[in-house]
Amino acid sequence: MKFNIIMLLVLLSFGLFIQPLALFAVNDFIFGKYSGNGFMGFYSRYYELLLSGNPQSWFILIMPYLVFLIAKFTFKILK
DSSP: OHHHHHHHHHHHIIIIHHHHHHHHHHHHHHHHHHSSSSSHHHHHHHHHHHHHHHHHHHHHHHHHHHHHHHHHHHHHHHE
16 A cells, blocks of 8 residues: 555656656657747646646646556456
């Protein structure tokens, strides 16, 4: 149980700080410059969307933990 709580906190932190950075970098590489105020504009918009309850931004936040849970259950089933 303690491991799951630690993983939840670590992966939510990853979804809150690192994953938006990766999405910004991929978007910048593929589609060109972000039309807002650059990286900080992207982050501030992401946090605004989180606070307003936008489902897509919450999906980005919890996706690392969901991938962890799916992998954990898959390995448990295959064992």
